[in-house]
Amino acid sequence: MKRRKSAREFDKYAYYRKAVQSPEMDCEFISDTYKELRGTRPRVLREDFCGTFAICCEWVRSHKDNKAIGIDLDPEPLNYGRQNYLTELKPVQQARLKTYQASVLTAQVPKVDVIAALNFSFYLFKSRLMLRHYFKQALRGLKGKGLLIVDCFGGPSCMEAQEDKTKIGGFLYFWEQKNFNPITHEALFHIHFKRKGEAKREKVFTYDWRMWSIAEIREIMMEAGFTRTHCYWEGTKRNGDGNGEFKRAEDGEECDAWVSYVVGEA
Ligand SMILES: C[S@@+](CC[C@H](N)C(=O)[O-])C[C@H]1O[C@@H](n2cnc3c(N)ncnc32)[C@H](O)[C@@H]1O
Structure with a gap:
């Protein structure tokens, strides 16, 4: 049951959501990228390191055929998501979403069209060996035409x-x-x-x-067995800031700080 919060109570996940999350934009990027590379819309999403699984909730809300699986080790954000975000969905939408308290390295879950690992969570794997192991596990979790989408930052x-x-x-x-x-x-x-x-x-x-470079991420995806990888680089506004539009690129502009997506094709 959703607990009413007093105005001054500090809800760290609510502030986190306002500060760093944008589930609607994430779902749009995931769906558009799959359409661009595979020609159809993906329907089954797995959100790795899902925390409060805000992306899963938006995914099932955004289309009647969408299904989502969220995986996170920590029961605290999972319970927060269940009490605060899942309750905002209609029962038919809730029925298309399942969360697992498990490691992304060992979780046994149905295969999906897309795995999204966002907010740089895979940076917690600090060795090439561990990152390759994670990418191999992700590849095993994808259907034949599946995609793994991760974001990264640097500069x-x-x-x-x-x-x-x-x-x-x-x-x-x-x-x-x-x-x-x-x-x-x-x-x-x-x-x-x-x-x-x-x-x-x-x-x-x-x-x-560990701050991974785009080149390393792409190489390690290939070592893990992905057939192709792509970098989606952000366009630039007149004032030099990012414009929020990410397009496939092989040549990036030098900038002080950047955010980008890397996509691996199964
Ligand atoms: C940076 S937070 C990101 C949460 C969410 N993706 C977001 O965008 O807000 C990283 C999350 O990864 C989870 N985590 C760490 N290691 C994990 C593992 N091996 N398997 C699943 N989740 C893990 C943590 O519990 C934490 O919730």
């Missing part, structure tokens, strides 16, 4: 300690990069929030990652 500004501050409707969102190790390409990140009139809430989320 010179992600190779040093720094903190970005963004104002979002009544609160501040901080993305802090604590360090960068040029030898291992490991980096530690924190998300902080600050509400008006309150102290900054430090380290609400923490990520201990």
